[in-house]
Amino acid sequence: MDKNIFGDTDLDAGVVDRKIFVDEEIYQRELETVFTRAWLFVGHQSQIPNPGDFFTSRMGEESVILVRDKKDEIHVFLNSCRHRGMKVCRYDSGNTSLFTCPYHAWTYSTDGKVRGIPQYKDLYEGVLDREKWGLIEVAQLVNYKGAVFATWDKDAPDFETYMGDALMHLDMALDCRDGRPGGSEVIGVHRWVLPTNWKYTAENFLGDSYHNPSHRSVDLIGIGPSGRAGVKGRRDGELETATHVWINFPQGHGVHSAVQPSFGNYTPPASDDPEIGEYFRECHRLRQERLGEESRLLPFTGNFFPNTGYHGGQPRGLVVWHPHGVDKTEGWRFFLVDADAPKSVKDYLRKFYMRYSGPAGMTEQDDMENWLYASKSCKGVIARRNPFNYQLSKDASQQNPTVNGIQIRGRVTTQMTEHMARGYYRRWQDYVNDADWDTLLGKHDPRHNVVQAAE
Amino acid sequence: MPDNTVSAPITRDDAYFRLRQEVEEFYYDEASALDERRFDEWLECLHEDILYFMPMRFNVKFGQHAERENTTADEGMSWFNEDKWTLKKRVEQILTGVHYAEEPLSRVSHLITNVQVKQASPSAADAQEIKTSCRFFVYQNRVEHETYNYVGRRYDTLVRENGRFQVIRREIILEQNILLAKALTTFF
Numbered sequence: 001m002d003k004n005i006f007g008d009t010d011l012d013a014g015v016v017d018r019k020i021f022v023d024e025e026i027y028q029r030e031l032e033t034v035f036t037r038a039w040l041f042v043g044h045q046s047q048i049p050n051p052g053d054f055f056t057s058r059m060g061e062e063s064v065i066l067v068r069d070k071k072d073e074i075h076v077f078l079n080s081c082r083h084r085g086m087k088v089c090r091y092d093s094g095n096t097s098l099f100t101c102p103y104h105a106w107t108y109s110t111d112g113k114v115r116g117i118p119q120y121k122d123l124y125e126g127v128l129d130r131e132k133w134g135l136i137e138v139a140q141l142v143n144y145k146g147a148v149f150a151t152w153d154k155d156a157p158d159f160e161t162y163m164g165d166a167l168m169h170l171d172m173a174l175d176c177r178d179g180r181p182g183g184s185e186v187i188g189v190h191r192w193v194l195p196t197n198w199k200y201t202a203e204n205f206l207g208d209s210y211h212n213p214s215h216r217s218v219d220l221i222g223i224g225p226s227g228r229a230g231v232k233g234r235r236d237g238e239l240e241t242a243t244h245v246w247i248n249f250p251q252g253h254g255v256h257s258a259v260q261p262s263f264g265n266y267t268p269p270a271s272d273d274p275e276i277g278e279y280f281r282e283c284h285r286l287r288q289e290r291l292g293e294e295s296r297l298l299p300f301t302g303n304f305f306p307n308t309g310y311h312g313g314q315p316r317g318l319v320v321w322h323p324h325g326v327d328k329t330e331g332w333r334f335f336l337v338d339a340d341a342p343k344s345v346k347d348y349l350r351k352f353y354m355r356y357s358g359p360a361g362m363t364e365q366d367d368m369e370n371w372l373y374a375s376k377s378c379k380g381v382i383a384r385r386n387p388f389n390y391q392l393s394k395d396a397s398q399q400n401p402t403v404n405g406i407q408i409r410g411r412v413t414t415q416m417t418e419h420m421a422r423g424y425y426r427r428w429q430d431y432v433n434d435a436d437w438d439t440l441l442g443k444h445d446p447r448h449n450v451v452q453a454a455e
Numbered sequence: 456m457p458d459n460t461v462s463a464p465i466t467r468d469d470a471y472f473r474l475r476q477e478v479e480e481f482y483y484d485e486a487s488a489l490d491e492r493r494f495d496e497w498l499e500c501l502h503e504d505i506l507y508f509m510p511m512r513f514n515v516k517f518g519q520h521a522e523r524e525n526t527t528a529d530e531g532m533s534w535f536n537e538d539k540w541t542l543k544k545r546v547e548q549i550l551t552g553v554h555y556a557e558e559p560l561s562r563v564s565h566l567i568t569n570v571q572v573k574q575a576s577p578s579a580a581d582a583q584e585i586k587t588s589c590r591f592f593v594y595q596n597r598v599e600h601e602t603y604n605y606v607g608r609r610y611d612t613l614v615r616e617n618g619r620f621q622v623i624r625r626e627i628i629l630e631q632n633i634l635l636a637k638a639l640t641t642f643f
Binding site (some may be wrong): 091092093094150186187189190193194196214216218221222228330335347350351353354355360364365366368372 | 474493509511513514516519523527530531534535536540541544545553554555556557598632633634635636637638639640
């Protein structure tokens with residue numbers, strides 16, 4: 001691939017060419033090299049609890065079906081008939097024993113196999129091998145603590161290798177508040193179209209804490225869990241006394257988490273409601289009991305390469321930024337609670353999630369405004385002669401440092417930084433260049449292999 | 456909380472039409488308060504115990520619409536599921552002048568039409584609590600080239616407080632599946 005496809009992008013210098021957000025050729029390459037190879041989040045097992053349950057999702061630009069077959073096995077299929085491509089499912093979710101194409105009425109069972117082809121005996125017998133014309137299935141799929149990820153690449157490393165040390169940060173979003181592994185459920189999915197390139201949104205979730213000023217309006221008025229008690233800010237001060245850590249992983253993932261200095265410094269959310277507050281305090285106590293010192297590590301936000309973001313607590317959920325044309329993104333935000341939390345807690349959380357998140361959320365509306373007009377600028381001829389600055393806290397990261405007594409794995413800073421973005425775009429270039437998997441996992445990236453190497 | 460189900464068809468007599476006119480006037484006043492950016496006056500149109508609800512809509516199999524087409528207020532996520540406190544916060548946010556999704560302010564027009572009174576109690580002549588349905592077309596133009604058209608149905612419960620109506624329940628049915636707007640910064 002022509003190296004110049006990335007224009008003036010120079011991640012060692014900390015600059016990114018604006019063209020990568022608007023260039024059609026790059027976008028087509030991304031669809032072919034990123035979204036066919038990387039592990040992508042598809043949905044959650046709680047959305048398909050029973051055999052025959054399905055949820056229609058996306059991978060990249062393409063529609064897929066997440067389905068639990070009659071034998072209780074989870075599959076992900078391309079939502080496209082093998083005959084002429086019509087969607088075999090146009091319902092958002094439901095329960096079925098068959099997917100029937102509305103066009104020529106080919107039917108498929110929930111395990112993807114061809115069930116029926118009209119007039120097969122008269123018109124196809126001896127020619128069409130039904131075994132070969134089932135629904136197109138992903139090459140690999142994993143149900144990780146209820147979260148279903150999939151990839152189209154049979155040569156992709158297994159999910160845990162792909163996630164590397166970022167996996168424990170995903171755990172903090174998926175695990176119960178009291179530290180039991182897994183146990184979360186999806187309570188709803190926001191889906192909306194944003195006029196921006198998908199990388200803007202992914203990059204924001206990598207841990208761009210520097211954009212805090214854009215949320216001044218909600219910080220002024222106070223919309224957090226305890227907002228009703230007059231507490232200002234958009235979240236409760238769970239992380240106030242913690243040391244924040246910004247981490248870049250060799251595979252391109254990036255997170256912003258935090259380490260409490262000691263056990264005593266934790267402030268639970270929900271100070272306005274004694275019952276709910278008590279629930280969170282008890283969860284926190286149990287989490288300490290289960291995880292010990294490690295429980296001082298708390299989640300905030302992050303993005304797993306390429307487009308699965310998360311919020312770890314306030315709010316809590318996964319979000320997928322699906323490419324939808326070079327200048328459009330479809331946001332799918334999956335909101336999480338502990339499945340066994342009392343209804344009062346679920347109600348409390350979902351109402352906070354709704355006022356905070358997504359297109360109707362008071363906080364994230366302001367993100368959408370910025371992503372639109374920022375990404376639009378990349379079309380300008382003059383604008384494109386001037387690359388973006390990504391130099392925030394350049395050369396400030398350390399490899400696997402100890403923070404408040406806990407070793408944090410990855411390249412880490414304890415100050416705001418754009419090193420997650422720089423690392424992300426390094427891997428992204430490798431994907432666009434169709435590199436081998438060792439390269440995509442960052443095994444050849446000296447920043448992740450030499451202790452204390454310059455970032 | 457009252458809902459939008461109606462027990463029996465209302466009789467369309469003179470009292471009905473007078474009541475409908477009163478409701479229409481109320482809706483036009485409310486729309487003007489929003490479009491003319493008198494947000495605090497708009498809040499006065501809403502009862503202290505209001506439920507302001509906009510479900511998400513799904514594509515479901517024929518026959519499952521009643522059960523599964525819309526999210527409900529009682530559980531899960533919707534676009535809006537708010538009380539007066541949250542709506543006040545939304546107004547307060549706009550008034551900070553740094554809510555960038557509405558700064559500078561959008562240009563918005565609310566067209567309210569197809570207004571019908573579905574139920575009046577104790578009677579149309581002495582309506583203390585009524586259920587209505589109407590259609591809305593909300594046009595939003597933002598900054599320069601951004602334009603959004605929101606079309607849908609609204610099912611309200613209004614109660615008379617000190618002689619004037621207030622909305623105590625509003626269900627907003629936006630005719631979209633995946634939201635085709637980047638942000639819902641306007642009120643409905």
